[in-house]
Amino acid sequence: MKMFSVAHKTVFVVDHCPYMAESSRQQVECDVLTKSRGQGVIPLAPVSKSLWTCAVECSMEYCRILYDIYPLDKLINYIVSDSEFHLLNSWKRDCQSTHELMSSLAAVGPPNPCEDPECCSILHGLVAAVESLCKITELQHEKRIALMDMAERVANRGRIICLTNAKSDTHVRMLEDCIQETILEQNKLAAGSDRLMAIQQCELVLIHIYPQGDDTLVSDRPKKEVSPLLTSEVHSVRAGRHLATKLNILVQQHFDLASTTITNIPMKEEQHANTSANYDVELLHHKDAHMEFIKSGDLHMAGTSTRENGLKETVTLKWCTPRTISIELHYCTGAYRISPTDVNSRPSSCLTNFLLNGRSVLLEQPRKSGSKIISHMLSSHGGEIFLHVLNSNRSTLEDPPSISEGCGGRVTDYRITDFGEFMKENRLTPVSEASHHPAGKLPAERAKAQLERHTRYWPMIISQTTIFNMQAVVPLASLIVKEALTEDDVLTCQKTVYNLVDMERKNDPLPISTVGSRGKGPKRDEQYRIMWNELETLVKTHAGATDRHQRVLDCIIACRSKPPEEEERKKRGRKREDREDRADKNGGKDVEDKSWKDAERRVVDMAKSVPDKEDQESEVIKDSPDSPEPLIKKPRLATDEVESPEGAKGPISLLSLWTNRITAKSRKRREFIGRARSVNSKFELYQHLKDENGMDVHENGKASR
Structure with a gap:
């Protein structure tokens, strides 16, 4: 039943009634040469296309894209409906071309606005479309003959695209009911005929066309199932460029197409032959041409951008220098026919003529940094242009990479x-x-x-796990994945948890990966926190299986909640590790700082050892030279009474302590007699010389009378 999809048959039903001759009100300028027009020449007035012309042009563009990409297995039947239906072609392969359809449309001509609208109806064409879907195509006939006894496996599905000007939503529902009744009638006729096939599925796409400036009388509706045989969707579109955009989107949705925009195409200007400019050309093709981007997740790197309609995206590829050799075809993984979106534009015409002359063009992904990646190639074969997908990673002709090399050379562990x-x-x-x-x-x-x-939880890389690198966790990891646990299994898991708690108490090291981190990696308590989190994640994925699995999880949670004294011990351990890390980083600098701190502490202890008694008795000073030094009353050296050099009370510096110590020791000795008799801090030498000789001694050593 899946041998032929809905896309195999497409029937276009275009309304040819008098109201389709109404103007679309989209102005088309005919006189564009305003600068070269001479004086006194009246410019041509703009014209507007009718609804019929817009419908025919857009439907022909739909057919052109389809014939370019699927020239064989996707068929179109074109029907015009007025007072009766006009079948413009058949399902035969010889009739599947835009030339055939355009010739038939020229014979039909535009709608007659003077014709009686009561005699015209779109229903004639819809009934003929259902009858046409029941006819057997050449491909279906070949498959039925090949299967013989299993001919019923050949499915008959199709799509009807109706372009009309509906009156209201009620009118749309009436058209859907008519198609549903016609399908049931035709299926009854096909049951007893060898030339007809019953319809298993039919999709109706009704496009309501109305002039620009008018309000639509029909509301949009997404696809819904009218019956098991019929699905319907409604699009209300303004005539003109909006209708062309809508049909461009529909052809991509109906036939799994994607868009690629080729940028930076150098082309010579027509008016200035010596200059060139860069142009962009949008191409349509099957979406499998972007499958490599989708699989690798690099679709955003390929320059994906949203177009004006906001519904479809296009992948941007950059033009490379053309190549005359086709050696790149050896690395080609796919070839898909292309169709230009705007086939009549000058850039599209130049590109297609360039490729049809036997040239090949490489396309690269636009990248902000790094080397360029050639991902596609445009080349023609037998008069048709194909988009070739080149393998940009590893050639399919080479041997597959070893797992030890890692995925793309990035991961090896x-x-x-x-x-x-x-x-x-x-x-x-x-x-x-x-x-x-x-x-x-x-x-x-x-x-x-x-x-x-x-x-459920199985890390693929060694550096992303801790518990699976620990031999102590193996018993729990192997038992927790079981569908049911016994009491012995629960005891084994609990014993494993207790062993981990004992390891944490002893501060044993863990196999934590230091890949991508500086220094030694995380601290010891951080290592155990990572280990407990991962172990809890593993057990949580299986905790809902049985109550015994939940008991293992409860044991882990209970062991993770430590008493306050344990937390205090961990804090002290962290402080000790911080000191050790600082010692390793600073080397001997901390040792020297530690010696100064010890010296300062000893000085403070010595200062505190001085007696604080103010009324300490002093001994009597003896005049004999052999008597010991007199004891002078010692000052009190309390740290809270000593002022800093700035005069503010506060902590005592090492210099202040040392100065006070020296001052205290100096007071124990008898003052030098010369310093006691000095004048202006100067002691006069040879005091008795003047009295003996009657001479006055000056500072320069010379005597004067």
Whole structure:
């Protein structure tokens, strides 16, 4: 039933009634040479197309794109409806061309505005469209003959695109009911005929066209299912460029097309032959041409941008220097036909003529930094232009990369050994479905369930896990993934948790990865916090299985909540580690600072050891030279009474302590007699010389009378 999709048959029904001769009111300028027009020449008045002309042009553009990309297996049947229906072509391959359709439309001519509108109706064309869908195409006939007894597997699906000017939403529902009744009638006729096929699915796309400036009488409606055989959607569109945009979007949606815009195409100017300018050309093709971008997640890097309509996106690729050789075809992974969006524009015409002359053009992804990546190539074969997808990563002709090399050369620390053990634990073996299975599940279902449990939390990279690198966690990790736990299993898991608590108490190191971090990595308590978080994440993914799984999780949560004295001990441990880290970073500098701090502490202790008694008795000073030094009353050196050099009370500096100490010691000795008799801090030498000789001694050593 999936052999032919809805896209295999498309029937266009265009309204040819008198009201379609109404103007679309979109002005088209005919006289564009305003600067070269001579004086006295009256400019041509602008003209406007009719609704019929807009419908025909847009539908022909739809057909042109479809024939360019799918020249064989996608067929179109064109019907014009007025007082009767006019079938312009058939499902035969010879009739599938825009030239055939344009010739038939020229014979039909524009609608006659003087014709009686009561005699004209779009229903004639819709009924003929359903009858046409029941006819067998050449491809369907070939498949039916090839299958013979299984001919019923050949499906018959189709799409009807109706371009009309509806009266209201009620009129639209009436058209849908008419199509539904016609499908049921035609299916009854097809049941007893070899030349007809019953319709399994039909899609109706009704496009209501109205002039610019008028209010629409029909509301838009997304696709909905009218019956199991019919789905319908309604689009209300203004005539002119809005209708062309809508049909461009619909052709992409109906046939899985995507858009690529080629930028920076150098072209010579017509008026200035020596100069060139860069142009952009938009191409339509099958969406598989962008599949490499989608798989690798680089679609945003390929210059994806939204166009004016805001509904479809285009991928931007940059023009490269043309190549005359086709060696790049050896690395091609796909080729898709293209169709220019604006086929009549000068840039599109120049590009197609350039490619049809046998030239090939490489296209690169626009990147802000790094080397350029050639991802596509435009080339023609047999008069048709194809967009080739080039493998920009590794050639498909080469051997696949080894897993030890890493994915793209970025990651190399995969858990290869653990993955091998994982595959051994989840091997599939042939078994009879009638074998005994306690859970009441088939062996394949049990295998899928086991694989799902084992992969709920399974890091692929060594540096992204801690518990799977610890031998102490292996018993718990291997038991927690079981579908049901026994009491012994719960005790084993709890014992594993207690062992981890004991490791944390002893401050044992953990296998924490330091990849991407500076220094030694996280602190010891941070390492255990990471380990406990990961272990809790693993057990939480299985805690809802049974109550025993939940008991293991409760044990982990209880062990993580430490008493206050344990937290205080951890804080002291962190302070000690910080001091050790500072000592490792600063080297001998901290040792020297520590010695100064010790000296300062000793001075403070010595200062505090001085007696504080103010009334300490002093001994009698003896005049004999052999007597010991007199004891002078010692000052009190309280730290809170000593002022800093600035005069403000506060902590005592080392210099103040040392100065006070020296002053206290100096007071224990007898004052020098010369300093006591000095005048202006100067002691006069040879005091008796003047009295003996009657001479006055000056400072320069010379005597005077």
